[in-house]
Amino acid sequence: MNEFIEELSSNLVRTVxxxxGSLVHIGGPGIPYRTGIVVQEGLAATLARSARDGEQIPVVTASxxxxxxxxxxxxxxxxxxxRLEAGASTRPYPAVPETGETPPPGTPVLRVAYASPQGVEASFSIVRFSGGPTELGRRKVTGHFQVDGPAYPGFLGAAVVDLKGALRGVVVANEDGNDGWILPAGAWKAALEELSREGSRRPGRLGIFLAPVRLSRDQARAAGRDSALMVRGVVPGGPAEEAGLQPGDLILGVDGAELGDGGLPPLRAGAPVTLEILRGSERRALPVVPASRP
Known part of the structure; x- marks a missing residue:
């Protein structure tokens, strides 16, 4: 038993x-501590509730x-x-073969984080729950999982690796209970590749006030459904007013898709959408370009 424990301990140390050299610490005045993973030389991935292109932030690397x-x-x-400044000593995370799949319950893993400027920390954990499709913010993802153990400060963005050092996921929420969960490596990499290719995506707004309503029999016949979102008000000078949307209009769908239970789908600033509306008994299509949220 002692030999087994010693071998396991040595393996964990080697993995950490x-x-x-593939993790960075991110944090400073007004920026809570978190971890970044180096995805290529000079470029790290992390999470943030808000950010501006070109914004400078303090980081700590191995050097x-x-x-x-x-x-x-x-x-x-x-x-x-x-993007890390030139000269920062980093290296992309270990190129250990990875499956990208969600690990099943019972899988032993390490959460490895650069949680504070003092250095890298690690926590041995066991996958306690493995789930299917869910949402990361406003985006659908194919799966998620959770591990046992507390939510340590600075572990947001931490790498979750198996005992061979392969990346299995990234901590994308770091609160105790069901709010703390991990995005599988495959979904994380796919989202980062899309972000790198397309650039920043900022939430968009239309400048309208909405309320769900049940439609009258005549309205339902014209709309082909029995519910909609009614425009209760329009912000002067906003995208909706410029597109011609009026109070009393009924929104039936966006870009050819019907509305779900949560109302309008996520909108991106600058990405045009077409609103399908019912005005009186007439169906119309109104193109509109969402603006950035203030």
């Missing part, structure tokens, strides 16, 4: 050591303090890409 700059931020998921 293999990740040390000491440095400065990072926001290269892209996804307002739907919170994922962010941080």
């Amino acid at each position: 050591e293999s990740w040390k 000491g303090s440095a400065t990072g700059r926001v290269e892209a931020w996804d307002g739907e998921t919170g994922l962010a890409l941080i």
Whole structure:
């Protein structure tokens, strides 16, 4: 038994050591501590509730303090890409073969984080729950999982690796209970590749006040459904007013898709959408370009 424990301990130490140069600490005045994972030389991925392109943030790497700059931020998921200043000593995370699949319950893993400027920390955990499709912010993802153990400060963005050092997921919510969960590596990489390719996505707004309503018999016949979102008010000078939307209009769908139970789907600033509306007994299609949220 002692030999087994010693071998396991040595293996865990080697795994943590293999990740040390691939993590950065992010945090400073007004920026809660979190972890970034180096995805390529000079570029780290993390999470943030808000960010601005070009915004400078303090980081700590294996070689000491440095400065990072926001290269892209996804307002739907919170994922962010941080460009590290030249000379910061980092290396992409270990190229250990990974499945990208959600690990089943009972799988032993390590949460490895650069949780504070003091250095890398690690926590041995067991996958306690493995779930199917869910949402990351406003974006659908194919799966998620949770591990046992508390939510340590600074572990947001931490790497979750197996005992061979392969990345199995990333901590994308770091609160105790069901709010703390992990995005599988495959879904995380896919989201980052899309963010890198398309650039920042900022939540959009139309400048309208809405309320769900049940339609009258005549309205339901014209709309082909029995419920809609009624425009209760329009913000002067906003995208909706410029597009011609009026109080009393009934929104039936967006870009050819019917509305779900949650109301309008996520909108991106600058990405045109077409609102299908019912005005009186007439169905219309109104193109509108969402604006950035203030």
